[in-house]
Amino acid sequence: MSLVDTTLQDRLARRIEALRTARELKPGHPSVATETIRNYHTRATADGFVFDADEPVSKIGGTGTAPRPLRYFLAGFAFCLQAQYVRNAIRMGIELDHLSVDVESEIDRRGGLGLRDAPADFESIAYTTTLETDADADAVRDLAATAEDCCYVHGTLSKAVDLTGTTVLNGSPL
Known part of the structure; x- marks a missing residue:
């Protein structure tokens, strides 16, 4: 059974088109x-x-x-990326039987303790997106690229830190 309700495809397409042709598209303000x-x-x-x-x-x-607070930060990234996978799976008519994102990171703990000259930051963030679907590999590659391109957190992190992603389709890396 699909995790994604692809019957929403027409409604989503109309919503995207309405936003695309809107006279003014106001910025979002998550808070x-x-x-x-x-x-x-x-x-x-x-x-x-x-x-x-x-x-x-x-x-x-x-x-x-x-x-811990950093777990929310990493979960926020995974949640945002998964939302984009779902939105774009609906848009592309791709049914997903499983979708998960696992995130790992590395930090220099000296930064959070004030024991180095540079500000605290992540050294790297790696994530694995695992999907199970009957869609072909090319469609899933397109879905993955689109989800990453549409994810605000992915876009922000990719500019700030060594961000590495892997996509696993039906048990095999793409």
């Missing part, structure tokens, strides 16, 4: 509000949802009550 609960424990509100972040107990002041 989130956060507050500190205690020490590292923070709470965010976005789109009517509330979610927390924390550090593990092993960090002085952490209570381990929620995922």
